[in-house]
Amino acid sequence: MVYPVVYTGLTQGMERRRGHPACAVSVRHLADDCLDRFHDDVEAVVHDVVRRATAPIDNLDAWICGLINSATVNGHRRRRGEIGALQRPRAPKWLVDGLGGDRWLVHLAVQMLNWVGNPVTAGTNVWPVDSWTALRCRFTGDWDGSVDVRHDIEAVLRVMRAKREWYERYVEGPLGHKHVPVPRYAPECPAGDQDTPALSLIDVGERDDLYMRELAHLAMTAMRTRLRAGEDPATVVAEVIAVAFGDGAVPTLDGGPRLSDTAGDHVGRILRDRGRIRDIVAAVLAVVEDL
Template sequence: MLDTIGPADVAGVRKLARDGLLAGSAAAARPRALARLRGGVYTVAWPLVFTRITKPLEHRRRHADCARGLEWLRPDCLDRFHDDVEAVVEHALRRATGPIENLEGWLATRLNPATVDAHRRRRGGIGALQRPRLPSWLADALGGDPWLCDLAVQILVWVGVPATAGAELWPLDGWAARRTEVTGEPVADRDALDREVEQVLAAMRTRPKWHAEHVERPLGHKQAPVAPMAAELPALELVGAHEIEDARLADLAEQALQAIEVRLNRDEAPAAAVTTVVGMLFGELAAGSAARDDWLAAALADPARLEAIVATVMTILGR
């Protein structure tokens, strides 16, 4: 769409907006003219959507790569971006009924209501709860456990999201990070997390009709998971072992920062939070290496080195 829209189309959209005729023109336009109107609004809207919605969201999700620009967005993040821009375009072509001198300024005030409304309508169309909240009966069934209750809401949100989790039904990796945020504990192994998901689903199934309508039905609208490669095929390693190790360490560092931040938010002393989390997360990694284990133990036991580690962590967290 953007490749076929030129400055004249954008200028035409701006003039219609200034004259208070944008929505009326869109309603009366033939398909070809409507497509050009949509393209003009799209050209104006997409930088606003990326800057004010997509980029902050990707930072909150800790997708530093996605926050760099459109060309860096992962497939599911790119789909979400396009959905948001389309929502803003549709909103503008329906609601721009009065004179608008500053189209960007007006669109900026409509970003949130336009995208939230479109998101809820998409969810409602497949049976998912438009505003996923935890029913009191489900909270009771889960014993009021903070993490299980949060996981229940994550499940209700996920079933209404069009994206898939690759070859899996549930996005366990993302929920593992979320578990760390909620509990302040290191990421649980996948088997333990899978058992917790089943525990929540079992509680949901105590209301069969509710479960069928708000969990099974929207899940049925997702694309089938991608079939995994045959197990006997040899793995193709595109990077060296040291790069794999670096990636693993970076992932552990991200988990550690999340867990430390949760503990700090609970008013735990910085040194205690850092010592506990680093010892638990990186101690497991060091278990296979006596030299690394000795280094970690020595670093945490040395007041000066621990102080430097704590200062670095607090700087990264902006505290």
């Protein structure tokens, strides 16, 4: 009873705001990371339902809707507490003093304390440098493109490490619970260079599946934007698929295909099949209409 209420009352809207149109279609369409977050939220709501439902309830769905926000927030704080992260990150006075009271550095310190308890990763980086660079520009009003927020992160870490026990408990410990970030492709190194990773923590199939999910999301976003602008559905679908999954050559449906005729050109064969294109267009339109 809980999971459909949580999905429609919380998850669906959050996925749209995150820019995940496919995840906002249904629970079955949720990507792996989004599905994990959804399961965490459902578990948190079930926990609160069992704890609070001490009297007969006439309309359980409506009653659950009323506690979704508080239940999921409390669940998030419990999960942070389980890994040792601060449940309500605040900058202690000694940290504010150590940063000289700089408003941006203090704000960044709170962001870092919040980040270490968040299960998501920043790709191959420890910290989400790009998003914090944009945050710094908005916070300080300094839009100088040469600004590197890495220096600010190191400045905050130096002050935090001065309290070794505090740092290990609230920063280093929770940070160690994050999944190991793995690059999609191993960096190319000269022969004999020992910097190349000796072991990949995910197999090729999982890595390719992750890449294709991201590519499909970008393709769907491009199609949705162009369709809502009034462009011809068949042309939009064929062009986006050719660029995203083919050899990059854009087909012309009226004047004949311009894609290569190589034996392995599976995408090209699909785009030359008008029946397949009609089926794909229908599927895309159904998804767009649901958003």
